[in-house]
Structure formats: C-alpha cells, structure tokens
Amino acid sequence: MWEREEVTPAADLADPTTGPPVCVLGLGLIGGSLVRALRDAGRDAFGFNRSGETVDAAVAAGYRASTDLDGTLDEAAATGAVIVLATPVTTIDDLLPTIARRAPGCLLTDVVSVKRAVAESVSRLAPGMRYVGGHPMAGTSQSGWAATDPALFRDAMWMVTTEDHTDADDWLTIARIALQAGSYVVPAAPDAHDRAVAAISHLPHLTAAATAAVGGGESDLALRLAAGSFRDGTRVAGTAPALQRAMLEANGIALLNVLSETIDRLIAARDELRDNGSVEGLVHDGHHARLAYEAIASAPPLPVTGVDIGAPGWAEELRRQAHQARVWMG
Secondary structure (H helix, E strand, C coil), X not given: CCCHHHHXXXXXXXXXXXXXXXXXXXXXXXXXXXXXXXXXXXXXXEEECCCHHHHHHHHHCCCXXXXXXXXHHHHHHHHCCEEEECCCHHHHHHHHHHHHHHCCCCEEEECCCCCXXXXXXXXXXXXXXXXXXXXXXXXXXXXXXXXCCCCCCCCCEEEEECCCCCCHXXXXXXXXXXXXXXCEEEEECHHHXXXXXXXXXXXXXXXXXXXXXXXXXXXXXXXXXXXXXXXXXXXXXXCCHHHHHHHHXXXXXXXXXXXXXXXXXXXXXXXXXXXXXXXXXXXXXXXHHHHXXXXXXXXXXXXXXXXXXXXXXXXXXXXXXXCCCEEECC
C-alpha cells in the first residue's frame, strides 16, 4: 500500500499558516468541514450560516461563525480573506450581489459540484471580482454541521479551475487551500470538469435512485435480502433530495448527455438479454472500466511535472497533464 509521504506537496504550499484568512459561506457538510480542517491546522478561518442552530453548534465546538452575513463579509473585506461559496448552487445568485457590494476586493472560490453555472453567475452578478472555482471530490450522504469532519478532504481530489485567463497568483492561493485541507489538486477547465462529474458523480446519483426505487418497489422481502451490492449501489440515494436535485439540475446539459448514453447501453443490454439470453456486452465494458479505475485509484498519484505556474502556457499544460490522471502537488 502506498504512503502519502511519498508524494507530499511542497512544504511552503501545504503550510496551513500560509495565505490570507478563509471566509466560508455555508457551514454544512463541505463548508463546515473546511472551516474545521483549516482552523484545526492553524489557519485563520471563519464562517457564516443562516441557521442559528448551525452557528451555535459551530461556536460551541470552538469555531468562529455568525448568522450576520454583512458583518462576516465586512470582516472578510477588512482582512483580505478568501471567500468560499459553500451553499447549495440554488442560493449562489442571492449571495453574489451582497458579496460584490461588501467585499469586492476579495478573491472568490467555491466548493460547488458544478463549475460553469457558478462561473456564469459570478460573471453576471459580481463581474469585478476575482474568481477561481473549486470542487473537492469528498462527501457523505449526511448533511449539516453534525456531519462535518476535519479529515473529510484528506487524500481527496480537489479540482481547481484552470483556464487560460486564470491569474497565476489567484490560482496558487486556491490550490494552497486544497493542499492545506489535505487534498490533491486536479487542474481542469470548467466544462471538462462538468462533463467528468456528470459521468462519475451525478449519473451515479440517478442510477442509485433507480436501483433503490426498483428494489424498494419489489417488496419488503427484497429489502430484507438486500446486501452489499444494494447497500453500496444506493448509498448516495440517502442524500437529502433537495440537495441532490440542486446538484443534478445545475449540471443538466452534461448530465443529459451521459444519461442518454446510459439509457442506450441499458436498452442494448435488454435487447441482448431478450434476443440472445446474454448481457455480455455491458458487463464486459463495465468490468474493464472498473479495473481501469482501480488501477488509478490504488496507485500513488502521479505529479504534474515541468510546469512553472505563471509561465507562458502553464494553464494549458496543467490541464493536459490532468487528463493523464496527474495531480498538482506544488
């Protein structure tokens, strides 16, 4: 089994005391876990949440949090904090005008599972703000402050938006946050990210829902007999429906494409079973794809090499190497 120490990021980038404070808007599973991870590591981080119950729980646990959005943003502006959008994508448009008004000089990022939709909202509602998107590939089916875990991001892949016009210093600032939370940085363009997560994250939510609905609709006998394949295959269906819908519907175009391919494959498998008594094609393709995933997931992550952040073509080269499954480690 490989050890993380073999691929530890550069010390100056991973140092949690490096960089400006971090202001997290939304203290649910992801946002709350990020505040905890950074504060526990020694970085100044504070947060906002509309729910007084959530804020009370965070404060009781020893973290800085408030229900006062204006006051939180004023502190972010005064300290030059990085602002992290960690609320459901459906709330982003309501937040951005206030952020742009009270903290226009702050660098903005997010942990939302779609990138093009957020980037378009920032461009439309906070056009003067610097923005570098992010998405940590971490989570559970639970939600809320009670589900937060400062170790949630350890060894996770954290996508950081990497476009030709991305400012190198801003990119490094956001990448550093991901490293400090314990993650690996995956550079990608927003549209490539959205296509990828539609296939490996959003589609599984729909297939999990379908499997759960079919299994649950069979009988309680089926649910009593259900074991590992049903449990693991339907885990994400346990996520709050409103959170699932917000995520899936925000990535509608990319999800439609992979959903159409899935339906085509299932129809082909149905026809093959009906006509020939076999499901060889789909099972074969799925088996080989799973083996390819296991090979990548079980090996030490390969680092991006030969890229000087800020040099001509740096963003393009990061994206190219990311498509080879390489990660940036500083």
